[in-house]
Amino acid sequence: MQIAVKNISKDFGKNKTAVHAIKDISLEVEHGEFLGIMGPSGAGKTTLLNMISTNDRPDHGQIIIDGLDLTQLHDRDQAKYRRNKMGFIYQSFELLDSLNVKENVILPLALNRSNKKLIEERFNYMMQLLNIENLSARAIDELSLGQRQIVAAARAMINRPEILFADEPTGSLDSKSATILLNYMQMINKKEQTTILMATHDAFTASYCSRVIFIKDGVVFSEIVNPGNRDKFFEQIINMQRTIGGGDYFNVSQNY
Amino acid sequence: MGVTISMYRKIIKRSLSNMRDSYVIYILACSFAIGIFGILLSMGDNPSVHLALHWWDNFIYDISSIMSGLFAFFAFIYMAYVDGFFIKQQRNEFLTFEKLGMQRWIIVTLSFFQTAIVQAVAWIIGLSLLLIFQKFMGMLLFFLMQVRFNFEMYLGWDNLYILLEVFAVSTLILSLINAIKTMRILQKKKTKPLVKTRWWLRIPAGAFGIILLLSAQICTAYLFKDMRMISYSGKPLAEIFYIMMDDIVGTYLVYYGFLPSILDIMERIHSVAYSGVNIFSFKYMKERLFQNISILWFVTELSALALALLTFCYFGYQAVHQNYNSAYPFELAANKDTVKVIRDELHKNKAKVKGSYKTEVKINLVSYYSKSNQTYTRQPMTFMSYSAYKSLPKRMRKGNSKINSHQFLKIDYNSSLMYSNHTNEHDIEVKNAPMIQTAKWGYSFPYGSSMHFGPMMIVPDKYYQKMPAEVTDTFYGWDFKKGDRLSRKQLQKLNSYRDAYYMKVNFKSSLEKSNIEVMKKEPNKYEAAIYTQSGFLRQGSIKKRLKQGGGFYLFIVALFSVALLVALGSVLTLRILLRDDYQSRQLRTLQKIGVEESEIKGIIRRENTLTFLIPIVFASLQAYAAIAMFDFGHHISKNIILIYGGYVILYGLFGLISFKISWRGVKQKFSL
Numbered sequence: 001m002q003i004a005v006k007n008i009s010k011d012f013g014k015n016k017t018a019v020h021a022i023k024d025i026s027l028e029v030e031h032g033e034f035l036g037i038m039g040p041s042g043a044g045k046t047t048l049l050n051m052i053s054t055n056d057r058p059d060h061g062q063i064i065i066d067g068l069d070l071t072q073l074h075d076r077d078q079a080k081y082r083r084n085k086m087g088f089i090y091q092s093f094e095l096l097d098s099l100n101v102k103e104n105v106i107l108p109l110a111l112n113r114s115n116k117k118l119i120e121e122r123f124n125y126m127m128q129l130l131n132i133e134n135l136s137a138r139a140i141d142e143l144s145l146g147q148r149q150i151v152a153a154a155r156a157m158i159n160r161p162e163i164l165f166a167d168e169p170t171g172s173l174d175s176k177s178a179t180i181l182l183n184y185m186q187m188i189n190k191k192e193q194t195t196i197l198m199a200t201h202d203a204f205t206a207s208y209c210s211r212v213i214f215i216k217d218g219v220v221f222s223e224i225v226n227p228g229n230r231d232k233f234f235e236q237i238i239n240m241q242r243t244i245g246g247g248d249y250f251n252v253s254q255n256y
Numbered sequence: 257m258g259v260t261i262s263m264y265r266k267i268i269k270r271s272l273s274n275m276r277d278s279y280v281i282y283i284l285a286c287s288f289a290i291g292i293f294g295i296l297l298s299m300g301d302n303p304s305v306h307l308a309l310h311w312w313d314n315f316i317y318d319i320s321s322i323m324s325g326l327f328a329f330f331a332f333i334y335m336a337y338v339d340g341f342f343i344k345q346q347r348n349e350f351l352t353f354e355k356l357g358m359q360r361w362i363i364v365t366l367s368f369f370q371t372a373i374v375q376a377v378a379w380i381i382g383l384s385l386l387l388i389f390q391k392f393m394g395m396l397l398f399f400l401m402q403v404r405f406n407f408e409m410y411l412g413w414d415n416l417y418i419l420l421e422v423f424a425v426s427t428l429i430l431s432l433i434n435a436i437k438t439m440r441i442l443q444k445k446k447t448k449p450l451v452k453t454r455w456w457l458r459i460p461a462g463a464f465g466i467i468l469l470l471s472a473q474i475c476t477a478y479l480f481k482d483m484r485m486i487s488y489s490g491k492p493l494a495e496i497f498y499i500m501m502d503d504i505v506g507t508y509l510v511y512y513g514f515l516p517s518i519l520d521i522m523e524r525i526h527s528v529a530y531s532g533v534n535i536f537s538f539k540y541m542k543e544r545l546f547q548n549i550s551i552l553w554f555v556t557e558l559s560a561l562a563l564a565l566l567t568f569c570y571f572g573y574q575a576v577h578q579n580y581n582s583a584y585p586f587e588l589a590a591n592k593d594t595v596k597v598i599r600d601e602l603h604k605n606k607a608k609v610k611g612s613y614k615t616e617v618k619i620n621l622v623s624y625y626s627k628s629n630q631t632y633t634r635q636p637m638t639f640m641s642y643s644a645y646k647s648l649p650k651r652m653r654k655g656n657s658k659i660n661s662h663q664f665l666k667i668d669y670n671s672s673l674m675y676s677n678h679t680n681e682h683d684i685e686v687k688n689a690p691m692i693q694t695a696k697w698g699y700s701f702p703y704g705s706s707m708h709f710g711p712m713m714i715v716p717d718k719y720y721q722k723m724p725a726e727v728t729d730t731f732y733g734w735d736f737k738k739g740d741r742l743s744r745k746q747l748q749k750l751n752s753y754r755d756a757y758y759m760k761v762n763f764k765s766s767l768e769k770s771n772i773e774v775m776k777k778e779p780n781k782y783e784a785a786i787y788t789q790s791g792f793l794r795q796g797s798i799k800k801r802l803k804q805g806g807g808f809y810l811f812i813v814a815l816f817s818v819a820l821l822v823a824l825g826s827v828l829t830l831r832i833l834l835r836d837d838y839q840s841r842q843l844r845t846l847q848k849i850g851v852e853e854s855e856i857k858g859i860i861r862r863e864n865t866l867t868f869l870i871p872i873v874f875a876s877l878q879a880y881a882a883i884a885m886f887d888f889g890h891h892i893s894k895n896i897i898l899i900y901g902g903y904v905i906l907y908g909l910f911g912l913i914s915f916k917i918s919w920r921g922v923k924q925k926f927s928l
Contacts, residue, residue, distance in 0.1 A: 076852055083851070096536060098543055107536070
């Protein structure tokens with residue numbers, strides 16, 4: 001087991017206006033697992049992901065990764081941990097507009113002051129792996145949305161993170177780009193044995209996971225394990241979404 | 257209708273709240289300016305000022321009015337310029353309102369009212385500052401002028417009316433300017449294309465800028481030498497003009513050419529750029545510099561102006577003070593003819609004498625070639641022995657060259673208030689005494705330059721004893737505790753003793769044949785060769801006037817310098833705070849992907865340091881020329897360094913505050 005989340009909770013606001021975003025959630029994630037976190041809008045998916053990725057602190061509970069309780073670390077050490085062990089893909093890409101594609105991708109390695117040779121090697125490997133060598137000198141505003149998300153994925157993966165966090169990674173993409181990105185993520189998960197935690201409300205996206213947990217009103221409502229057949233898994237996800245509400249059958253990609 | 261108005265009110269409230277840090281700085285800077293303007297305006301009208309400084313007549317009122325007008329003008333320009341930053345910052349918001357279907361005139365009206373509200377708040381705080389600090393500032397003025405008088409708080413109806421009028425007119429104009437700016441934003445719509453580094457243009461421009469700045473520095477070195485020629489040559493003026501133009505143009509070209517280019521070069525050196533946050537910070541700072549080059553240049557030139565003003569004021573004050581000190585070194589001085597009367601009067605009013613001095617002098621005829629006037633001169637000269645000279649207080653020798661007991665010292669009037677001619681005199685013939693081969697130079701007259709006519713010579717004791725004299729006299733000098741206390745009546749009585757005696761010099765073919773004829777009575781007809789010996793000399797009212805004038809001068813200069821500093825500091829701070837949305841977003845992104853807060857703080861610190869450091873370094877280099885203008889090269893002493901140091905420290909304080917606020921703003925966005 002790589003990640004153990006124990007009884008975490010998080011409130012936003014104070015007193016009467018307080019919102020209980022996460023209520024006493026516990027879960028475990030194995031090394032190399034591709035975990036999906038689903039639920040209707042406002043269920044607490046992003047909050048849960050932010051807490052596991054140390055971008056936010058829980059009010060209560062523990063988050064233990066590889067035996068280390070991250071909630072006990074200082075902000076500075078959390079940032080270091082985040083930089084060295086984790087990668088991030090966001091719906092809004094979070095690419096730096098003032099840097100070009102290459103600079104964006106190598107950013108995590110440069111931040112770690114890696115040597116230039118390693119930077120070039122890893123960059124070339126990632127660009128080949130994701131088949132985007134032709135984009136390296138382009139400015140960010142010259143890329144399509146799909147290309148931006150793949151560049152963001154390359155950045156997230158370049159320093160071989162042990163855990164990849166993806167928050168609605170296909171939210172801004174058309175179905176074709178979404179499929180390409182998900183295939184890449186699945187490939188990375190298998191090839192590099194990277195643990196992936198992905199928050200999504202899209203059943204098609206979630207069907208790429210090995211397991212999906214459903215959150216509703218800040219608690220884990222249920223979970224489904226991929227039986228090995230994606231069509232069946234997709235149906236199970238849709239059914240569960242119907243049960244908890246907030247999901248939409250017609251949200252499914254037309255290309256599926 | 258009510259709902260709509262409530263919505264507009266919320267929009268304005270939201271805009272003000274979003275930029276609250278920046279608005280607070282702007283409002284405080286404006287309030288400070290309004291407060292100072294009000295204080296200056298009301299001071300001229302204040303009855304206690306009129307009563308305490310009655311013999312300045314309308315001078316204080318006139319100066320206060322002129323200064324407050326000048327202050328208001330510059331403050332208005334500052335407000336109009338800086339207020340535009342906020343409108344620019346709201347560009348996207350205004351365009352979104354229009355996209356959502358809001359009519360243009362409503363958006364323009366919103367911007368108009370937003371400006372009016374900010375101005376109103378600034379005026380309310382400014383007027384409160386006026387009321388709170390008027391007494392304090394008045395007391396400070398009286399303290400600096402060394403006037404022991406109670407400053408009464410006063411704000412006349414006339415001044416109140418003027419203040420309200422200025423408020424109404426300035427607010428209306430500023431709001432209109434911003435409304436027009438908003439209109440232009442809505443009409444243009446297109447965002448400015450990103451400025452690109454054009455190496456082929458920037459590098460030559462920057463190189464030319466450096467050449468200009470270097471040539472300005474070389475010219476400054478020449479100015480140190482040439483400044484003494486200012487009274488008869490146009491060269492120093494041409495040099496000053498050249499230095500000013502070189503500095504102004506050169507600085508801009510260097511900023512334009514090199515600031516982004518240096519970062520561009522650094523960015524291309526991968527071993528540096530691909531290390532840590534440099535990969536981002538070089539580009540980020542380059543973008544910020546592109547946006548701020550004109551402002552950095554503007555602040556540099558104004559800082560140089562502020563430093564130059566301080567330099568002028570310091571040396572101007574020094575020159576006046578020096579002139580006063582050499583003219584009136586004793587509180588009261590007399591000669592042998594008036595000493596008895598003066599002593600009697602002092603005895604009558606029980607003046608507390610702190611120190612009294614007495615020196616014998618001889619008056620003889622001399623002839624020499626004057627280097628400063630470039631003429632052959634024959635005149636009477638007062639001689640004093642070295643030991644008598646040394647027994648006087650040290651302050652009598654302040655402006656004189658140091659001499660030993662075998663050397664000669666010629667003390668003469670300074671031809672210019674500012675520039676001293678430090679060359680020795682040679683071959684001075686003295687009637688019936690050995691020729692003086694070399695005499696050192698000085699301008700501090702013991703007993704004061706007005707105490708007698710012509711130059712003075714300090715000679716070795718032996719020379720003094722042996723030399724004959726056409727006229728002998730004795731000078732007396734007194735220092736008192738709390739002044740000489742001579743009443744007006746006593747002074748009227750002493751008035752008839754102002755001139756002790758008159759000397760008519762009969763110049764013949766040689767010095768030996770020439771002689772001095774002493775006359776007790778004032779001659780009916782003054783001729784060129786008739787000289788007057790003063791009976792007594794009194795600091796009295798002149799001392800008072802100098803202290804008060806100096807205090808008033810210091811008050812005004814300090815106010816203007818602080819105001820300039822506040823204006824420049826706030827402009828830079830606001831430029832740093834008002835980042836474009838995407839620039840703030842990028843910092844947030846860095847945090848999200850695991851950049852430590854301390855590293856992001858480092859980027860903000862670097863940006864802040866660059867923004868504040870560059871102008872002050874260039875401004876100090878330029879202000880150096882101001883020192884050169886006074887030819888006091890060897891006097892660039894502690895005082896001017898202290899003045900510059902004080903300015904730099906206050907400026908640095910602004911930099912520090914700016915960094916703190918800037919980081920606070922960024923951190924607030926992190927927690928969103």
